[in-house]
Every structure is written in structure tokens, then in C-alpha cells.
Amino acid sequence: MAGYQGKVAVVTGAASGIGYAVAARAAAEGMTVVLADIDAPRLEEAARSLRAGGADARAMVADVSDRDSVTDLARRVAREAGDTWLLVNNAGVYLSAPFTEMPAADWEFVLGVNLWGVVHCLQAFLPGMLERDSGHVVNTSSIDGLVTVRNATSYVAAKHAVTALSETLYRELEEAGSSVGISVLCPAAVATDILNSGRHRPARLGPAAPLTAREYPPLDEVMQPEQAADIMFAGVRERRFWILTHPEQGAGAIRARAEGIIAGRNPDDESLDPNFTKATGRQPS
Numbered sequence: 001m002a003g004y005q006g007k008v009a010v011v012t013g014a015a016s017g018i019g020y021a022v023a024a025r026a027a028a029e030g031m032t033v034v035l036a037d038i039d040a041p042r043l044e045e046a047a048r049s050l051r052a053g054g055a056d057a058r059a060m061v062a063d064v065s066d067r068d069s070v071t072d073l074a075r076r077v078a079r080e081a082g083d084t085w086l087l088v089n090n091a092g093v094y095l096s097a098p099f100t101e102m103p104a105a106d107w108e109f110v111l112g113v114n115l116w117g118v119v120h121c122l123q124a125f126l127p128g129m130l131e132r133d134s135g136h137v138v139n140t141s142s143i144d145g146l147v148t149v150r151n152a153t154s155y156v157a158a159k160h161a162v163t164a165l166s167e168t169l170y171r172e173l174e175e176a177g178s179s180v181g182i183s184v185l186c187p188a189a190v191a192t193d194i195l196n197s198g199r200h201r202p203a204r205l206g207p208a209a210p211l212t213a214r215e216y217p218p219l220d221e222v223m224q225p226e227q228a229a230d231i232m233f234a235g236v237r238e239r240r241f242w243i244l245t246h247p248e249q250g251a252g253a254i255r256a257r258a259e260g261i262i263a264g265r266n267p268d269d270e271s272l273d274p275n276f277t278k279a280t281g282r283q284p285s
């Protein structure tokens with residue numbers, strides 16, 4: 001991305017998966033990259049591997065669900081890396097269980113990372129970007145932030161909230177005439193460690209619900225994180241708000257939902273065509 005050389009990119013959840021691929025892509029563009037994550041050993045390894053390729057990559061441990069931790073992160077970024085230009089609110093966790101079997105603590109965990117994480121990072125980084133009238137924010141939602149799926153109420157609720165808050169913020173930035181851009185990234189199935197999110201669940205939350213396995217396609221058959229990162233960067237370059245990794249596969253389900261709302265039709269699985277289930281891991285009923 002011409003013109004982005006030396007600018008600062010902050011990527012949360014950058015130790016793994018899509019976040020790491022985004023950090024690597026930002027590094028390849030010559031950006032100074034801050035990799036933030038709760039997983040210290042993996043984070044350090046991720047930053048080291050980017051530095052080995054010649055990147056200016058810094059690891060900063062942070063828990064996005066914790067406001068104080070994110071405030072510290074923002075101070076540290078300003079002090080050690082400079083003004084943030086690209087903020088990618090990517091950190092996320094996924095738990096799957098029917099609503100009746102998911103304890104409140106799991107809601108706290110899923111909303112804490114996926115929703116509060118985005119809110120905390122926006123509160124910590126956006127004021128500086130607005131003051132400089134420069135930069136771009138990407139909030140990572142999901143196809144689950146556009147349509148719904150069984151056995152994932154907390155995740156679907158969090159991701160819908162991220163979509164809606166991003167869209168609302170877009171309107172507010174437009175109205176204010178700000179040059180700061182904002183996009184919402186909605187991935188469908190991407191080959192990452194997301195189904196192993198229980199690894200980050202704090203012990204203080206007590207026993208977790210037994211997980212309902214989500215039937216993902218084999219990981220080597222789904223999109224690789226590097227491709228998702230390329231799609232994200234193309235969207236940022238075009239200052240596109242909606243960035244979907246699988247727009248064709250998702251279109252039927254998104255359209256069916258919107259039309260169902262307008263027609264007053266109850267939710268059904270009619271929209272789950274084979275391409276969509278393959279891209280999202282959903283099981284047709």
C-alpha cells in the first residue's frame with residue numbers, strides 16, 4: 001500500500017490466525033507493527049518471526065477485555081512506536097453451546113473479548129486518530145455478525161453488536177467530516193485456532209460449559225489467513241466499510257434474512273445452500 005511505509009499498525013489478537021496474517025501483511029507494506037495479544041509466548045514468537053524477515057515488529061502483551069490493560073497498551077504504543085495509523089480490532093474467542101447450557105461466565109468471556117475488547121480499544125486509540133484526523137480502524141466481526149446460527153448465542157450476539165457499533169460509528173465519523181476510515185471485517189470459515197478458544201478462558205470464571213462441536217470443514221479446505229488478510233487490506237485501501245471474506249457464499253443467507261425480516265417470515269434454514277455451509281461450517285438441518 002503506497003504511502004503507508006513507516007506508519008504504525010496495531011493488531012490485537014496478532015499471535016495467531018488472521019491477526020498474525022494481518023500483522024505480517026502490514027509488515028510487508030513497510031509499516032511499524034505492534035502485535036498485541038494475551039498469549040505472551042506465542043506473541044513473542046510471532047513478533048520474532050516478523051523481525052527475522054526484517055520487519056519493525058513489536059510484541060505488547062494486552063488483554064483486550066480489560067480496560068486498564070488496553071489503556072496501558074495505548075500509552076505504550078504512543079511512547080514506543082508512535083501515532084497509530086491502522087487499528088485492527090481482531091482479537092476474538094468462540095464458544096459453542098446451546099443457550100440453556102452456557103453459563104453466565106461464558107457469556108462474560110465471549111462478550112468481554114469480542115465486544116468489550118473492541119469498545120476498549122476504540123476508546124483508547126480513536127481519540128488520538130480523530131485529533132490527528134488520520135488513520136483507519138478495522139473491527140473484526142464475522143459472518144455470524146450478519147446472520148445467525150444455532151449453538152452460538154453469545155458469539156452471534158457479540159458479533160452482531162460489533163457490526164452494529166461499527167456501522168453506527170461509520171455514520172458518526174461521516175457526519176463529523178472525519179478523515180478517519182472505518183471498516184468491519186466479516187470472515188466466514190478461515191483456517192485458524194478459533195475453535196480452540198477455550199485456551200484463553202480465565203480460570204476465575206469457574207467451570208466452562210461442555211462445548212458443542214461446530215462442524216467445520218477440514219481446515220485445509222477453507223480459506224487461509226493470508227488470503228483473509230489480503231482481502232482486508234484491499235478493503236482498507238478502497239476505504240470500503242463492508243469487508244466480507246466470502247461475499248458470494250454469504251449473499252444468499254444475508255439476502256434471505258433481510259427479506260425474511262421485511263416479509264415477517266420466521267427464521268429458517270432455507271438459505272443454507274451448500275456453498276454457504278462449506279464457507280461457514282454450518283450444518284444444514
Ligand SMILES: NC(=O)c1ccc[n+]([C@@H]2O[C@H](COP(=O)([O-])OP(=O)(O)OC[C@H]3O[C@@H](n4cnc5c(N)ncnc54)[C@H](O)[C@@H]3O)[C@@H](O)[C@H]2O)c1
Pocket residue numbers: 012013014015016017018019036037038039062063064065090091092093094113140141142143144186187188189190191192193194195197200
Ligand atoms: N477463523 C474463522 O473462521 C473466523 C470466522 C469469523 C470471524 N473470525 C474472527 O476473526 C478474529 C481472529 O480469530 P482467528 O480465527 O484468527 O482465531 P485465533 O484463535 O487463531 O486467533 C485469535 C487471537 O486472539 C487472541 N486473544 C484471545 N483473547 C484475547 C484477549 N482477551 N486479549 C488479547 N488477545 C486475545 C488469541 O490469543 C489469539 O492469538 C476473531 O475476532 C474471530 O472471531 C474468525
